[in-house]
Amino acid sequence: MRAPGWLRRIGRAADRTLLDMCYPEDAVCLLCGRAAGGSALCGRCASMLGHDRITGAEEPDRRAVWRYEGPAGVLVRRLKEQGVAAAADVLAADMAAVLGEMCPEDGCVVSWVPMPVRRKSERGIDHGEVLARAVAARCGLPVRPLLRRKAKDAKTQRGLGREERLRNVRGAFEAVSETPAACVLVDDVLTTGATLTECRETLLRAGARRVILLAACAAEGDGTS
């Protein structure tokens, strides 16, 4: 026996409410909180994100996909501050496409800039790792940790100029295992690029021949990298 229309409509609404309560990130747009029809973003926010892409690159092996000041920055903060993994998946889709344009070698290993141990224990997740794993999964590339922060690096990059940042992170990282010939380093925000540049230098000294730097966002202001 088929339930009457009004009962089915109430049933669907109740299902939706239950789904929203159990899986709020799946049910609504990550950016605006409106219904997203089962997608991570609603159509309007997906199109805003698409329009906020940075075109071109200052150097061929260093790319940031979006401006930090737009919707991508909001997704980065949802990942970083609230641990919303679905935000990493949205960012990773376009980051993987950009990585594809940079022609990574077969067997290229994807990795990330490790966050300071103290901050990781406060936040519970290393958002750089979550992002790197999501990008690697999209590209079908292997992913593993390649770098470790040395104990001396405890100072934040926040509030420092480019030269100070470079000095602050010099010698802050070391390779943790055998370094592959080709690597991709994923990070959330590229500000002056001091941290990513130091990580690349560390991997080149450890034997890498090519290190691609791929960030979700480029910030004009005071980010952390």
Ligand SMILES: [Zn+2]
């Ligand atoms: Zn939306």
